[in-house]
Amino acid sequence: MIHGVVISLGNPNAPDAAKLIEASHNLILDLFPAEDNYALSTDELCAKNVKFFVANYNGEIIGCGALAIKKDYGELKSMFVKESMRGQGIAQQILNKIIQSAKNEDLKILKLETGLKLEAAIRLYKRNGFTFCTSFGDYKKNMTSIFMTKDI
16 A cells, blocks of 8 residues: 555646546546446536545645535545556545545445446445445446445
């Protein structure tokens, strides 16, 4: 695990963060049909009910993730780590921060949607106690998405 990474609230419109969000969107568009793409836009990541976190290492934003606060649960969104920094525990650190933020908001359940082809992400979520569930919210069941949940 890489040390010295600082996870904090960030601005999705900041240049480094916007580049990560764009890279995340491009990856999703490369892997999945457009109709199965549920990524939040930069404007949506700036909504009042969303907490956007960045991972900063040596002055560079290398990862991000968000917590969308819903009526009865929190939703994990926009988890992404710069390709050259993957496999070093950064996603785990971001996820830890989001889980703690959800607890601070008195949320009892955290949910997520991710793509079947994102195997490393699925492994991360399973390691952290997320289990598979049915679609939720406005999501429609499709052939490329999986849905997970975790009591917190």
